[in-house]
Amino acid sequence: MRVIAVMLAIFLITVTISGFAVGFQVPGVYQRIDPTKLYEAGSPFAEPGLRELAPGKYEAYIRAQIWQFTPNEIRIPAGSTVTFYVTSQDVQHGIKIAETNINMMALPGQISRLTTRFDKPGTYNFVCHEYCGQLHHTMYGRIIVEEPGAEQAQVQ
Incomplete structure (x- = not known):
């Protein structure tokens, strides 16, 4: 019995250290926001999109709503x-960005x-991974990562 407990402890420690080593993050509630006020002045989701904080450092505000992400294309x-x-403005959604650690709920x-x-240039597709109704399959977007020196970061 003691051997099993020791092996279990070693396993849990290994998984925890491995998770931190590859940059796993546990998504959680960062803040609360009244979904009826997403469009009001002062809300970062009134004009969702990309904001440059410093060279190479950005914030992306994405609003999920029935069958679309706004914005649905970001270039960096x-x-x-x-x-x-x-x-989310309306119902439960999720967002998963391919080839990244981004996989979270939008509630x-x-x-x-x-x-x-994003170190590697290319297109990173994202999808809604929570069923949100009849046109759920149309809810997707993309992040286009460009070679340095290409067009400036932008949102469409």
């Missing part, structure tokens, strides 16, 4: 670190936050 230079802030009244770095 390779080597950028982006903190994503996501909320009405809650702002979720996670950070990742």
